[in-house]
Amino acid sequence: MKKLILAAAVALFASTAVANKMSLDNGEEAVAYRKATFSLLAANFGDLAARVNGKKAFDAAIVSQRVANVSALANMPWEAFAVSGSDKADSEALPEVWSKADDFAAAQQQFLKAVAELDAAGGDQKKLEAAVGAVGKSCKACHNSFKA
Numbered sequence: 001m002k003k004l005i006l007a008a009a010v011a012l013f014a015s016t017a018v019a020n021k022m023s024l025d026n027g028e029e030a031v032a033y034r035k036a037t038f039s040l041l042a043a044n045f046g047d048l049a050a051r052v053n054g055k056k057a058f059d060a061a062i063v064s065q066r067v068a069n070v071s072a073l074a075n076m077p078w079e080a081f082a083v084s085g086s087d088k089a090d091s092e093a094l095p096e097v098w099s100k101a102d103d104f105a106a107a108q109q110q111f112l113k114a115v116a117e118l119d120a121a122g123g124d125q126k127k128l129e130a131a132v133g134a135v136g137k138s139c140k141a142c143h144n145s146f147k148a
């Protein structure tokens with residue numbers, strides 16, 4: 001019985017609180033969604049960079065988990081920019097995201113290509129270091145043109 005009540009509570013929570021606060025049907029919520037994905041990306045990528053650059057211990061299992069997380073998250077922010085109203089909501093995204101949509105798409109492709117190379121680097125610290133550098137450059141390149 002307790003399990004049933006818990007399951008019902010979880011289902012209710014998922015359908016109201018979570019779904020309402022971060023859906024992709026509303027501009028402001030889409031902004032919260034993409035900011036959350038960027039925050040998770042930055043946390044995982046920052047820790048990964050510190051480990052391959054020698055600022056933190058190079059722990060192969062953690063490094064592999066970070067690379068997997070970055071790869072999964074790399075695909076997530078973009079659809080939220082297409083949600084109607086998300087261009088008008090309070091956000092650090094510059095108007096060029098929409099007025100220069102082809103350039104913004106190209107910056108995403110550049111980033112995803114660098115992330116694919118990161119994924120392919122395996123456990124080799126030297127290869128990982130180069131790949132992390134390329135990913136970091138692609139984050140910056142996009143921010144320079146598209147983020148306030």
Ligand code: HEC
Nearest residue numbers: 035038041042045091092093107108111138139142146147
């Ligand atoms: C193709 C463009 C692009 C790429 C690539 C990109 N970003 Fe961003 N990033 C943005 C834009 C645009 C925003 C502003 C989003 C908003 O405020 O709606 C942003 C916001 C952020 C934020 C702020 C989130 C918040 O809570 O306000 C962080 C942190 C961030 N990016 C980190 C990264 C990191 C780390 C990478 C690379 C691993 C990266 N970004 C790659 C475009 C990009």
